Amino acid sequence: MSGDRARGPEAPATTRDPEAPATTTPTHCVYCALQCGTLLHRSGTDVEVEPSPDFPVNRGGLCQKGWTAPAVLNTPDRLRTPLIRGADGELAPASWDDALDLVVERLERVRETYGPDGVGVFGGGGLTNEKAYALGKFARIALGTSQIDYNGRFCMSSAAAAGNAAFGLDRGLPFPVTDLGEADVVMLAGANPAETMPPLMRHLVRPRLIVIDPRRTRTAEQAALHLQPAPGTDLALALGLFHIAVAGKHLDEEYLDTRTTGFEEAWRCALPWWPERVEQVTGVPVEDQERAVRMLAGADRRYLLSGRGVEQHSKGTDTTAAFINLALALGMPGREGSGYGCLTGQGNGQGGREHGQKADQLPGYRMITDPAARAHVAGVWGVDPDSLPGPGRSAYELLDALGTPDGPRALLVFGSNPVVSAPNAGHIARRLASLDLLVVADMVPSETTELADVVLPIAQWAEEEGTMTSLEGRVLRRRAALTPPPGVRTDLEVLHGLAVRLGQPAERFPTAPRPVFDELRRASSGGRADYAGITYERLDAGEALYWPCPESPDGDHPGTPRLFLDRFAHPDGRARLAAVEHRDAAELPDSDYPLHATTGRVLAQYQSGAQTRRVPALMAAAPEAHVEIHPGTAARYGLAEGGLAKVTSAHGSTIARVRLARTLRTDTVFLPFHFPGAGRANLLTGAALDPTSRMPEYKVCAVRIEPWRELTA
Numbered sequence: 223m224s225g226d227r228a229r230g231p232e233a234p235a236t237t238r239d240p241e242a243p244a245t246t247t248p249t250h251c252v253y254c255a256l257q258c259g260t261l262l263h264r265s266g267t268d269v270e271v272e273p274s275p276d277f278p279v280n281r282g283g284l285c286q287k288g289w290t291a292p293a294v295l296n297t298p299d300r301l302r303t304p305l306i307r308g309a310d311g312e313l314a315p316a317s318w319d320d321a322l323d324l325v326v327e328r329l330e331r332v333r334e335t336y337g338p339d340g341v342g343v344f345g346g347g348g349l350t351n352e353k354a355y356a357l358g359k360f361a362r363i364a365l366g367t368s369q370i371d372y373n374g375r376f377c378m379s380s381a382a383a384a385g386n387a388a389f390g391l392d393r394g395l396p397f398p399v400t401d402l403g404e405a406d407v408v409m410l411a412g413a414n415p416a417e418t419m420p421p422l423m424r425h426l427v428r429p430r431l432i433v434i435d436p437r438r439t440r441t442a443e444q445a446a447l448h449l450q451p452a453p454g455t456d457l458a459l460a461l462g463l464f465h466i467a468v469a470g471k472h473l474d475e476e477y478l479d480t481r482t483t484g485f486e487e488a489w490r491c492a493l494p495w496w497p498e499r500v501e502q503v504t505g506v507p508v509e510d511q512e513r514a515v516r517m518l519a520g521a522d523r524r525y526l527l528s529g530r531g532v533e534q535h536s537k538g539t540d541t542t543a544a545f546i547n548l549a550l551a552l553g554m555p556g557r558e559g560s561g562y563g564c565l566t567g568q569g570n571g572q573g574g575r576e577h578g579q580k581a582d583q584l585p586g587y588r589m590i591t592d593p594a595a596r597a598h599v600a601g602v603w604g605v606d607p608d609s610l611p612g613p614g615r616s617a618y619e620l621l622d623a624l625g626t627p628d629g630p631r632a633l634l635v636f637g638s639n640p641v642v643s644a645p646n647a648g649h650i651a652r653r654l655a656s657l658d659l660l661v662v663a664d665m666v667p668s669e670t671t672e673l674a675d676v677v678l679p680i681a682q683w684a685e686e687e688g689t690m691t692s693l694e695g696r697v698l699r700r701r702a703a704l705t706p707p708p709g710v711r712t713d714l715e716v717l718h719g720l721a722v723r724l725g726q727p728a729e730r731f732p733t734a735p736r737p738v739f740d741e742l743r744r745a746s747s748g749g750r751a752d753y754a755g756i757t758y759e760r761l762d763a764g765e766a767l768y769w770p771c772p773e774s775p776d777g778d779h780p781g782t783p784r785l786f787l788d789r790f791a792h793p794d795g796r797a798r799l800a801a802v803e804h805r806d807a808a809e810l811p812d813s814d815y816p817l818h819a820t821t822g823r824v825l826a827q828y829q830s831g832a833q834t835r836r837v838p839a840l841m842a843a844a845p846e847a848h849v850e851i852h853p854g855t856a857a858r859y860g861l862a863e864g865g866l867a868k869v870t871s872a873h874g875s876t877i878a879r880v881r882l883a884r885t886l887r888t889d890t891v892f893l894p895f896h897f898p899g900a901g902r903a904n905l906l907t908g909a910a911l912d913p914t915s916r917m918p919e920y921k922v923c924a925v926r927i928e929p930w931r932e933l934t935a
């Protein structure tokens with residue numbers, strides 16, 4: 223039996239009683255999609271974490287965020303009571319009944335005036351499967367709105383779109399993380415796991431790494447080969463690598479013949495991308511391009527992994543598809559010991575995209591436009607299929623429409639902080655402020671709760687149970703180690719309270735996670751992400767269950783750790799190469815905005831920072847917004863290490879501390895997006911979206927930079 227089996231007595235009593243005996247609870251980290259196994263030691267309200275010694279993904283490791291995660295449980299400014307904005311414009315404490323009554327009264331008013339689509343819902347990839355499922359159900363049947371989407375749209379949606387088109391199914395890694403450890407070569411296209419998933423690097427010791435990143439990251443420092451393209455040029459690079467694979471006769475002809483379609487069209491697109499032209503567009507030398515293909519083609523066991531660096535573009539779907547084309551040309555996907563995968567980001571980024579909080583989706587990765595899917599899910603929910611709304615707006619389009627004549631006039635936010643994390647953030651904050659009603663459920667104050675009319679205080683990860691689906695498609699048990707503090711409720715309790723007030727039968731919105739999961743199993747049954755055979759009991763017994771795991775007569779379907787080994791998920795069993803053309807980023811440098819800006823992450827902060835900016839050790843490591851810049855470029859614009867710079871794009875300006883980076887491209891600056899206020903990197907990013915995935919162009923915009931001296935009044 224492998225995995226995160228509880229050691230010692232199962233299901234320790236959860237309590238905050240200082241007199242109660244100390245307990246140890248096996249669970250998983252609150253933050254990223256690696257979902258490192260942990261043991262939580264509780265004594266009174268004190269919680270300490272250590273890595274679970276036997277969880278194969280983190281192999282006894284945690285990153286600094288994981289080690290310090292318990293600090294957020296008792297953070298001094300934790301939300302402990304509902305807040306209602308009063309006539310004086312200030313948020314003031316209120317009872318739960320008053321807060322929920324007020325929300326529903328105002329939702330009803332919006333619905334009467336504007337119809338059900340007058341209310342929007344914004345979810346998150348950090349929510350457990352149970353909560354993501356309940357949120358989608360709540361929107362479709364308690365509110366009757368089509369206007370629901372979530373922050374996963376900002377995350378891996380381009381890879382999901384490309385993966386669905388290529389393989390007929392999107393599971394971030396279609397193989398266990400531990401398979402990577404046996405590889406000879408791993409190509410990381412736009413991913414920096416040494417900072418974003420440090421324990422993953424334990425599996426990348428043996429393989430030689432090819433890293434594609436405009437920056438010499440900590441990951442790139444460990445690479446055998448580092449390709450440093452200009453931001454936004456990866457599609458040309460991927461077409462060029464494909465071209466070299468064909469010209470150098472590295473194709474796996476038999477695999478292409480028997481397991482794929484679309485090679486000829488893909489090759490027609492790659493034909494004009496000879497290596498010298500690719501060097502001109504991307505800046506990656508011809509010999510490095512050739513070496514990259516030789517390394518991949520010459521290895522027995524090899525993987526290609528994509529991250530946000532190639533995906534978060536207005537052509538992210540096509541770029542990811544072009545990298546998948548390369549993997550297919552070399553015969554990698556769907557083979558033991560080789561493959562393509564996307565490194566999903568948020569804790570439940572995988573499960574969060576399967577169970578219906580996405581605008582076009584119903585549980586089990588079903589499409590909301592598919593009549594059979596609607597009939598199945600409506601049957602489980604006990605409603606008429608015709609009463610289910612159709613697809614709604616994508617995340618950015620939803621936020622952009624708020625408060626406009628056609629858009630929602632009220633928004634409920636569960637698990638996101640878009641004032642910091644949405645692109646074009648200055649504009650989006652104004653849209654949020656223009657709403658008739660903004661309701662935010664969160665554990666801590668955030669830049670988005672600051673704009674809310676009603677704030678609902680929520681229980682945290684260690685205070686409630688549920689399931690998470692990690693980046694490898696494995697379903698994991700999150701367990702409660704202590705009870706929530708008085709005054710806070712779980713997301714499921716909040717949805718229940720709202721649904722009942724909106725006239726729903728109480729039993730339709732259970733407050734306990736287990737019955738919600740059992741309903742999710744039925745709703746997903748027969749869908750692409752089939753969870754029907756997965757139970758809390760099987761997970762608690764230590765079984766490692768990867769979806770799809772359908773119902774079986776004996777209830778013992780083993781799940782599917784590795785997908786596609788016999789066939790891909792399209793009806794003909796074949797993978798599809800895509801015909802994709804390179805195009806420029808939405809914004810190119812010009813005389814007003816001469817530099818590329820790109821954005822991303824640092825080790826010690828998580829996302830919008832709402833959680834990690836409350837942890838002293840993490841603030842000591844990464845206290846404020848900074849901009850990485852090449853010393854030569856810095857000198858050209860009069861900037862010195864440690865000074866403040868003002869970075870300006872067509873969309874806004876941000877203030878950040880200058881950090882010189884000799885290894886960065888001279889035409890590019892980098893800003894992490896974790897910081898609030900005037901330090902928000904997303905004041906710079908624009909509104910361009912990928913036509914397929916509706917992913918914003920987070921990874922490239924055109925900027926200028928100048929010294930900034932704070933004015934004193």
Ligand SMILES: Nc1nc2c(c(=O)[nH]1)N[C@H]1C(S)=C(S)[C@@H](COP(=O)(O)OP(=O)(O)OC[C@H]3O[C@@H](n4cnc5c(=O)[nH]c(N)nc54)[C@H](O)[C@@H]3O)O[C@H]1N2
Pocket residue numbers: 254255377378411412413414415417418419434435436437439451452453454455456529530531532566567568820821822823824825826827828829830892921922
């Ligand atoms: N410490 C930390 N870890 C995290 C998170 C966090 O916020 N903090 N968030 C989690 C989440 S939700 C996610 S999605 C993952 C993201 O994990 P990653 O994808 O690894 O993270 P990013 O830093 O967004 O982007 C990766 C790299 O892309 C590079 N890049 C920028 N522009 C381009 C480009 O045009 N082309 C190429 N090839 N590369 C480019 C950046 O320099 C960066 O090093 O991390 C997860 N883990």
Ligand SMILES: Nc1nc2c(c(=O)[nH]1)N[C@H]1C(S)=C(S)[C@@H](COP(=O)(O)OP(=O)(O)OC[C@H]3O[C@@H](n4cnc5c(=O)[nH]c(N)nc54)[C@H](O)[C@@H]3O)O[C@H]1N2
Pocket residue numbers: 346347348349350373374376377378530534567568635636637638639640642643644645663664665666668680713821822823828829830831832833895903904907920
């Ligand atoms: N410039 C730039 N912007 C980016 C990116 C980038 O690379 N560059 N990356 C994008 C990506 S990949 C992502 S994933 C997004 C993430 O950005 P956000 O969507 O803002 O994600 P978080 O900061 O994790 O916000 C989660 C919020 O929900 C709260 N929360 C956590 N768990 C729960 C829960 O269980 N219930 C409730 N009700 N609340 C909870 C947290 O306290 C926090 O306030 O940012 C995107 N923005």
Ligand code: SF4
Pocket residue numbers: 251252253254255256257258280283284285286287288289418419420421
């Ligand atoms: S790598 Fe991710 S899951 Fe593991 S400890 Fe760090 S944040 Fe948590």
Ligand SMILES: [Mo]
Pocket residue numbers: 376377378567568
């Ligand atoms: Mo993400």
